[in-house]
Amino acid sequence: MDIFALSCDTEGFGFAALEAMAAGLPVVATQVGALVELIEPGETGLLVPRGDARALAEALLTLLKDQGLAARLGAGGRARAERDFSAARTAQRVSEVYLELVGGRAPTGRRGYA
DSSP, rough: OEEEEESSSSSSSOOOHHHHHTTTTEEEEEEEETHHHHHHHTTTTTEEEOHHHHHHHHHHHHHHHHHHHHHHHHHHHHHHHHHHHHHHHHHHHHHHHHHHTTTOOOOOOOOOOO
């Protein structure tokens, strides 16, 4: 597979996109749900408007024609997946939330996906 495409009307988190990023694939996805926070346009993938088949096709063609861009997006996605979504980082964030809920220390960093 050279490119991962996720064309959906709704998306809760985007685990499939995250797995593709971790595999080093450039991602083209619709601007829905958590995908807009997960994918950094021009850094880790490309986002297109929901329901816009022409924009989706153009984004895919762009990556097929520009393999340098595809490689940069794939590498950026892999780096983001490793940095922000590793097992260690996820466990740390879950621990911070639990501590906050039981009155421990407040979480450090910004809240959300990253």
